[in-house]
Amino acid sequence: MHQANFVVFVCITYVAILFAVAFAGDRRARKNPAGLLSSPLVYTLSISIYCSSWTFFGSVGSAAKNGLEFLTIYLGPTIVFAGWWLFLRKLVTVGRVHHTTSIADFISARFGKSPVLGALITILALVAITPYIALQLKALTASFQVITYPAGAVVAASRPLEPDFAVAFWLAAGLCLFSIVFGVRNIDVNERHHGVIAAIAVEALVKLVAFMAVGLWVFFVLSRTPDLMFRNAPASLMSPEEGFAARWVALCFLSGAAVICLPRQFQVTVVENSSEEQIRTASWMFPLYLLLINLFVIPIAMAGLNNLPPGSDPDLFVLTLPMTNGGETVGLLAFLGGFSSATSMVIVSSIALSTMISNHIVMPLALRFSLVPTGGGQSARNFILVARRMSIVFTIFLGFTYFWISRTSGALASIGLISFCGLIQPLPSLIAGLYWHRATHRGAIAGLAAGFLIWAYTLFLPSFKGAFLMSADVIANGPFGLNWLNPHALFGLDAFDPLVHALFWSMTVNTALLVIVSLLREPTPLTRFQATLFIDIFRRQTESELGVIRRTARVSELRQIADRILGPVESVSLFDKGDVEPAVIASDELITLVETRLAANVGAASARSLVSRVVTSETISVDELKRLAGEAEQIRAYSAELESKSRQIEATAAELAEANDRLREIDVQKDEFLSQVSHEVRTPMTSIRSFSEILLKNRDLDESRKLHFLGIIQSESFRLTRLLDGILDLNFLEPGTQTWEVTVFDPETAIDQAIETCEPLARAAGVRIKRGRRSRNARVLGSRDRLTQVFINLVSNAIKHNTSANPEVVVTGAAGRKGFYEARVTDNGPGIPLKDRELIFTKFFRGQKARQGGVGLGLPISRQIVERFGGDLSCTSAKTKGAEFVVRLPLRFD
Amino acid sequence: MSKTRVLIVEDEPHIVESLSFILQRADFEVDTALDGTEALRRLSRHIYSVLILDIMLPGISGLDVLRAVRSDRALDRLPVIVLTAKGQAADRSAAEAFGATAFITKPFSNTEIVERVCQLAAGVSK
Known part of the structure; x- marks a missing residue:
């Protein structure tokens, strides 16, 4: 045995060394954040707080009672870490990127920063962690008693040690002090506790070394021959049919889930993580640590069973074996190992829980009831610190209470x-938060609450064995004698032991409600947005709320909050940007930045609540949300867009092809036209040149011949002039060249004017022009001059081509049917053959008879003019012999 | 000895008049036709030494006349001067294929056309 004072002295010395490590760690971290403390080794060692005193003492106890079952507790975590790429990597990356402060903060942030969810998880964790802390207190107390009692007294005890609650109380008080001084010295900005982690890493090494020392001592000192070792192997250890039954699977699942979900594991694995490198190394180093610490479990268990009298508490073999066999130094080391595993677990758990309690219960309540001090300086920060310290004390003494109530029951492992x-x-x-966009905060709350209640009903309350809330009768037979509500056989399911039973029901109902309730309602915009940030973490890490949620707030009010929570130093760095004139209204960026900084201190939900107090307007931009909506939607939208674009392109291509055809046609027409024009120009030119040459070379010609030839030259010159005029007219009529002065006028006046102009020509040719019927008050829209030109052309044609003996031209006008004005120019000449009636309107058409000096452009031009005003010009056969041309123009009634 | 006989086929009266005048001055006997039908009629009635043929004729075109001439055994060696214009390369190459002897472009030079007719008429008389 060791003197109690000596053991206390050793403990205090050890704690002092840990303090020194923690302080040195903090100082180093400030100087060089990327140094040893951020190394994967320290990170992995800190994760090994998974091995609490339950491992240190309980593994041997479990092996002695249940054989290899203890391995399941390490198999689950090994699978999770070895398969880190599947889940852990995403979880840790999201936590790091979003400055998560705890598992409650993580889930609450994911589901729309729901304060209810954060509070629910905190209460759940607080209740569920209580047996665990009690477990550590129990182990610590027992180990202290064993090491200070005379060896004989311990061995002689046929039943487990009666715990000394005085020792337990002082241990609990010491742990409170320890945790407060270590973990809650400030409300750390980035929530990474470098000092504590350094101390935890040292403790992890100590417990590993201590346990292996006991194992080696058993191997090399106590059991010199293997024969002695295996003389009395426990029966359960030798019966392999126990393995891989429902309980094994359940325990693997349980431990695998626990290594992620335990508040202290979440704290060291996710919150304290600073790089992917750390998790990559931990993926093999942590399983290795688990292997090493379990290496000597079976030898120690067997040595204990063989060496110690029957009835000895196997949970204490690690201590009692050396203490009763002359290995007192090894015993002291084992005590320190157990001390390390218990303290490190309690410290980190209480720090994690105190963060959760202060951020998710105290802060929201204080905010709601305006209890946060509004005075300047550090008062708000101090408020949070006090809240956290109180939370630590509360958590640890809740564990103490559980220990006291349940003092009569339970091995370490089962607790x-x-x-x-x-x-x-x-x-x-x-899991839903990291992989399922559709999950809602209502679903999460429903699932969690149901799972929590089922756990409490089927496992937690019965663990008191009737000493607390639930009577022994209810545990055995169900409430009011309703056996289907039996806590250990809900709905008659009694095939499992109580643990597997509780796990099955709580997880099934939890998951089912999460899915069903989530599907009942659409997620809120904020939840949807957070879902995108979490689930698509590897796709867009730089995305922030910026641009999606537009908020406005006064800078002064925002700053007041920042001053109170973050402290003046950080506040200044946020708000005072050199000599830039401070704005009155805060930008989106500034509000988001402040909220991010606040969230790192008080959690996302409280940060949001704090900021929303000063935000005057908040709108969620639908466009941005749409942009962030699922990838599939984007792809769908994109392909739809492509489709419509390709349709547009097709349409455009068709239009272009059409335009091209039109252009080609016009080009052909143009070529034809040019060819015709050149021919038409060449003909008079040929005559002119030929006759000029004749006149130049034949000076002997008589006068009359000369005059005749000169006359031809003159008339061909006129022909050329007319041709040019006609071509210019044609050009003038081409679409889009020029607009004429358009008026509403009486078309009869145009006819009158045309007849007047043609009168001399008619007299010369001996043709009579008769003015027939005329319309009254007819009105058409167009150019009077152009229409006169048309009639002149028609009347002069009628005069020129009339070969009748008694030639005459009749012009009539009438407001005809269907709202058209109709003018007819009729002659009694030879008429126009049916086959030529359309051809005469083509350019340069030659009639069967040689032309009378025309150029073949008059009728095409006339038709174009009439068509330009919405009418038409056609050639019909006259009732009598001769030609008849009809001009039709739409009437205007206004 | 009778004069050498030339047929002018051309629908423009003034060009016919000028061609007739200069060829008569050069001591040819000139017949004229204003369209293809008349030209073929005259060709069937008289023997000509040279045919001057405009290609753009109303009704039966100059090319039709040329083809008729070349397919007639009695006329297949008759020299034919085709009157063309620049910008009517297609017509010219068609005329060449049908067996035109020479081409003269409008507006022509009086001297050139007389020399050409003399050459061809001389060739025939040999």
């Missing part, structure tokens, strides 16, 4: 499993 089963209830929400 640990009760705790695990409660603490893993957030798992479905966590």
Whole structure:
């Protein structure tokens, strides 16, 4: 035995060394954040707080009682870490990127920063962690008693040690002090506790070394021959049919989930993580640590069973074996190992829980009831610090209370499993949060609450064995004698032991409600947005709320909050940007930045609540949300767009092809036209040149001949002039060249004017022009001059081509049917053959008879003019012999 | 000895008049036709030494006349001067294919056309 004072002295010295490590760690971290403390080794060692005193003492106890079953507790975590790429990597990356402060903060942030969810998980964790802390207190107390009692007294005890609650109380008080001084010195900005992690890493090494020392001592000192070792192997250890039954599977699942969901594991694995490198290394180093610490479990268990009298508490073999066999130094080391595993677990758990309690219960309540001090300086920060310290004390003494109430029952391992089963209830929400866009905060709340209640009813309350809330009768037979509500056989399911039973029901109902309730309602915009940030973490890490949620706030009010929570130093760095004139209204960026900084201190939900107090307007931009909506939607939208674009392109291509055809046609027409024009120009030119040459070379010609030839030259010159005029007219009529002065006028006046102009020509040719019927008050829209030109052309044609003996031209006008004005120019000449009636309107058409000096452009031009005013010009056969041309123009009635 | 006989087929009266005048001055006997039908009629009635043929004729075109001439055994060696214009390369190459002897472009030079007719008429008389 060791003197109690000596043991206390050793403990205090050890703690002092840990303090020194923590302080040195903090100082180093400030100087060089990327140094040893951020190394994967320290990170992995800190994760090994998974091995609490339950491992240190309980593994041997479990092996002595249940054989290899203890391995399941390490198999689950090994699978999770070895398969880190599947889940852990995403979880840790999201936590790091979003400055998560705890598992409650993580889930609450994911589901629209729901304060209810954060509070629910906190209460759940607080209740579920209580047996676990009690477990540590129990182990610590027992180990202290064993090491200070005379060896004979311990061995002689046929039943487990009666715990000394005085020792337990002082240990609890010491742990409170320890945790407060270590973990809650400030409300750390980035929530990474470098000092604590350094101390935890040292403790992890100490417990590993201590346990292996006991194992080696058993191997090399106590059991010199293997024969002695295996003389009395426990029966359960030798019966392999126990393995891989429902309980094994359940325990693997439970421990795998626990290594993610336990508040302290979430704290060291996710919150304290600073790089992917850390998790990559931990994926093999942590399983290796688990392997090493379990290496000597079976030898120690067997040595204990063989060496110690029957009835000895196997949970204490690690201590009692050396203490009763002359290995007192090894015993002291084992005590320190157990001390390390218990303290490190309690410290980190209480720090994690105090963060959760202060951020998700105290802060929201204080905000709601305006209890946060509004005075300047540090008062708000101090308020949070006090809240956290109180939370630590509260958490640890809740554990102490549980220990006291349940003092009569439970081995270490079974208490640990009760705790695990409660603490893993957030798992479905966590997984859904990382992989399922559709999950809503209502679904998460429903699932968690149901899982929590089922766990409490089927496992937690019965663990008191009738000493607390639930009577022994209810545990055995169900409430009011309703056996289907039996806590250990809900709905008659009695095939499993209580742990597997509770795990099955709580997880099934939890998951089912999460899915069903989520599907009942659409997620809120904020939840949808957060879902995108979490689930698509590897796709867009730089995305922020910026641009999606537009808020406005006064800078002064925002700053007041920042001053109170973040402290003046950080506040200044946020708000005072050199000599830039401070704005009155805060930008989106500034509000988001402040909220991010606040969230790192008080959690996302409280940060949002704080900021929303000063935000005057908040709108969620639908466009941005749409942009962030699922990838599939984007692809669908994109392909739809492509489709419509390709349709547009097709349409455009068709239009272009059409335009091209039109252009080609016009080009052909143009070529034809040019060819015709050149021919028409060449003909008079040929005559002119030929006759000029004749006149030049034949000076002997008589006068009359000369005059005749000169006359031809003159008339061909006129022909050329007319041709040019006609071509210019044609050009003038081409679409889009020029607009004429358009008026509403009486078309009869145009006819009158045309007849007047043609009168001399008619007299010369001996043709009579008769003015026939005329319309009254007819009105058409167009150019009077152009229409006169048309009639002149028609009347002069009628005069020129009339070969009748008694030639005459009749012009009539009438307001005809269907709202058209009709003018007819009729002659009694030879008429126009039916086959030529359309051809005469083509350019340069030659009639069967040689032309009378015309150029073949008059009728095409006339037709174009009439068509330009919405009418038409056609050639019909006259009732009598001769030609008749009809001009039709739409009447105007206004 | 009778004069050498030339047929002018051309629908423009003034060009016919000028061609007739200069060829008569060069001591040819000139017949004229204003369209293809008349030209073929005259060709069937008289023997000509040279045919001057405009290609753009109303009704039966100059090319039709040329083809008729070349397919007639009695006329297949008759020299034919085709009157063309620039910008009517297609017509010219068609005329060449049908067996036109020479081409003269409008507006022509009086001297050139007389020299050409003399050459061809001389060739025939040999």
